[in-house]
Amino acid sequence: MKIESRGLDFFYGTAQALHGVTLGVKTREIFALIGPSGCGKSTFLRCINRMNDTLDGTSVRGMLTLDDADIYAPNVDVVKLRRRVGMVFQKPNPFPKSIFDNVAYGLRLGMKLPRTELEGRVERALRGAALWDEAKDRLSASAMMLSGGQQQRLCIARAIAVEPEVLLMDEPTSALDPIATARLEELMQSLRAAYTIVIVTHNLQQAARVSDTTAFFLHGRVVEVAPTDTLFTRPRVKETEEYITGRFG
Amino acid sequence: MEAAEQVSVPRDMGGGASRRLRERLIEAALALAAGSSVFVLLGIFGVLLVNGVQAFGTGDGVSLANLSADERAMLSEAELAELGRHTEHAPSVGADFLFSSHWNPTSSVTAAYGVLGMVVSTLIVTLLAIAIAAPVGVGVAAWLAYVAPPRAREILKPILEMLAAIPSVVVGFIGIVFVGPLIARVFGLGNGLNALNGAVLLAVMALPTIISISEDAIRAVPKDYVQASLALGADRWQTLVRVVLPAGASGILAAVMLGMGRAIGETMTVLMATGNAVAMPGSIFDSVRTLTATIAIELGEVPQGSRHYHLLFAVGLVLFVMTFVVNLVSDMVLRRGAPRPS
Numbered sequence: 001m002k003i004e005s006r007g008l009d010f011f012y013g014t015a016q017a018l019h020g021v022t023l024g025v026k027t028r029e030i031f032a033l034i035g036p037s038g039c040g041k042s043t044f045l046r047c048i049n050r051m052n053d054t055l056d057g058t059s060v061r062g063m064l065t066l067d068d069a070d071i072y073a074p075n076v077d078v079v080k081l082r083r084r085v086g087m088v089f090q091k092p093n094p095f096p097k098s099i100f101d102n103v104a105y106g107l108r109l110g111m112k113l114p115r116t117e118l119e120g121r122v123e124r125a126l127r128g129a130a131l132w133d134e135a136k137d138r139l140s141a142s143a144m145m146l147s148g149g150q151q152q153r154l155c156i157a158r159a160i161a162v163e164p165e166v167l168l169m170d171e172p173t174s175a176l177d178p179i180a181t182a183r184l185e186e187l188m189q190s191l192r193a194a195y196t197i198v199i200v201t202h203n204l205q206q207a208a209r210v211s212d213t214t215a216f217f218l219h220g221r222v223v224e225v226a227p228t229d230t231l232f233t234r235p236r237v238k239e240t241e242e243y244i245t246g247r248f249g
Numbered sequence: 250m251e252a253a254e255q256v257s258v259p260r261d262m263g264g265g266a267s268r269r270l271r272e273r274l275i276e277a278a279l280a281l282a283a284g285s286s287v288f289v290l291l292g293i294f295g296v297l298l299v300n301g302v303q304a305f306g307t308g309d310g311v312s313l314a315n316l317s318a319d320e321r322a323m324l325s326e327a328e329l330a331e332l333g334r335h336t337e338h339a340p341s342v343g344a345d346f347l348f349s350s351h352w353n354p355t356s357s358v359t360a361a362y363g364v365l366g367m368v369v370s371t372l373i374v375t376l377l378a379i380a381i382a383a384p385v386g387v388g389v390a391a392w393l394a395y396v397a398p399p400r401a402r403e404i405l406k407p408i409l410e411m412l413a414a415i416p417s418v419v420v421g422f423i424g425i426v427f428v429g430p431l432i433a434r435v436f437g438l439g440n441g442l443n444a445l446n447g448a449v450l451l452a453v454m455a456l457p458t459i460i461s462i463s464e465d466a467i468r469a470v471p472k473d474y475v476q477a478s479l480a481l482g483a484d485r486w487q488t489l490v491r492v493v494l495p496a497g498a499s500g501i502l503a504a505v506m507l508g509m510g511r512a513i514g515e516t517m518t519v520l521m522a523t524g525n526a527v528a529m530p531g532s533i534f535d536s537v538r539t540l541t542a543t544i545a546i547e548l549g550e551v552p553q554g555s556r557h558y559h560l561l562f563a564v565g566l567v568l569f570v571m572t573f574v575v576n577l578v579s580d581m582v583l584r585r586g587a588p589r590p591s
């Protein structure tokens with residue numbers, strides 16, 4: 001298992017947001033987290049790269065491992081963890097810098113790469129995010145000039161430029177139009193060859209289309225984890241069936 | 250849609266007319282308010298210009314020749330003699346005004362009218378003040394907006410803003426009795442009332458403006474940027490320096506420029522604290538006198554309508570041009586830094 005969670009509890013202050021979450025994500029699969037708003041799927045996602053640490057008064061109990069190493073062990077360097085576990089957010093959030101500087105951002109942190117090496121890696125990341133053809137002639141233009149879908153692909157390029165092992169995606173297409181969404185889903189399929197992807201989505205069709213395994217969250221608990229085909233065609237639990245057939249949520 | 254509305258909502262035509270009139274009146278009142286500030290600005294500029302230009306060329310506003318008989322009768326013999334000498338010796342004022350640093354407008358023998366020393370003094374004191382206040386102010390703002398716990402910010406920000414409420418004469422007083430002697434001791438000088446003293450005090454006075462406005466600018470940087478940076482493995486310091494401060498740069502620059510505007514125009518503090526020496530300063534440890542201080546000191550004593558009187562208006566004009574240039578440059582920088590619409 002690439003990522004394994006066993007009995008993970010999470011608290012915002014005294015409010016418990018996750019109750020004993022247990023699931024495993026295999027290497028180079030796309031793992032979808034679905035469930036109604038407030039069910040804890042985004043909270044779980046943000047446990048994996050410890051982004052929840054940036055909020056005051058949060059605490060974690062239980063086990064969460066990356067390659068069998070405890071993510072919350074006291075000796076873990078959060079900076080190194082986040083270089084191995086990249087993240088793409090719900091709203092495209094490129095920096096107000098040039099396209100090149102956005103992709104190079106992570107590469108310039110804490111190391112000084114020769115210019116040609118830097119350029120090569122920026123190009124590779126942009127190709128990997130299927131943005132190279134659109135961006136190659138205007139690398140020095142502001143990232144703010146790009147469309148929403150292009151901005152989101154730029155954020156993916158920025159994340160994969162530092163060559164992480166895992167990509168976390170928090171509803172990455174919810175701010176995009178259908179065409180940009182389709183392009184991004186296509187991109188996710190090609191990224192699967194190199195990365196383990198965990199995606200939170202409200203779009204059940206999207207989960208069914210892109211993911212290998214799906215976990216259904218409800219009220220901070222994992223109700224059901226199964227291969228995506230199985231979960232959507234023969235759910236074992238009644239709540240799962242009700243949710244995927246649109247009876248609530 | 251419109252037709253349906255007209256059917257279902259009957260209109261009172263008379264009320265519509267009176268409402269239109271009311272809106273016209275409000276529009277006119279607002280336009281008047283907006284126009285009045287432009288009018289006041291132009292008026293001030295006009296007064297400075299009209300009075301200032303009279304200082305130039307030969308001749309003097311005050312001379313025996315253009316006094317009326319009544320005015321002559323009011324003067325004593327000694328005063329008439331003094332006025333006669335004054336008229337004879339007043340040299341012409343031209344390019345020397347801007348390019349000479351000799352300022353001795355009241356002398357009846359060796360009158361000189363050069364403001365270069367004061368211009369340089371003003372620039373030294375102002376730039377030095379900004380060089381001190383900008384890094385400190387932006388640092389405090391970054392700490393308040395980005396590092397400090399909310400409680401510390403709640404307590405500290407009002408206190409810092411209270412700093413702006415201290416009257417400038419009190420700041421000058423502190424400069425004379427405390428900061429000046431301290432500077433003299435630290436640098437081994439005989440006299441602490443110098444350009445550096447004035448700059449330190451002006452920096453303190455500019456701090457509340459710089460801190461308050463740049464803190465707002467830093468807090469206005471979207472949290473999304475911070476999240477993205479942290480998620481890429483940047484630490485908080487890298488995030489601050491590489492993302493937050495550049496993203497807030499235009500607001501921070503505006504804060505510094507506003508602080509600078511305050512420093513250039515400030516009068517009482519520099520008048521008290523900089524030692525009042527009308528000469529070209531050789532270093533920041535020399536006593537200086539700024540343009541503002543010169544006007545404040547001399548305008549009360551000057552015969553109205555005299556060349557000296559008009560010269561002080563010309564000094565005001567120089568000051569006006571300097572602050573105008575600062576505003577213009579900051580405006581241009583802000584426009585260039587603003588994100589362009591796609």
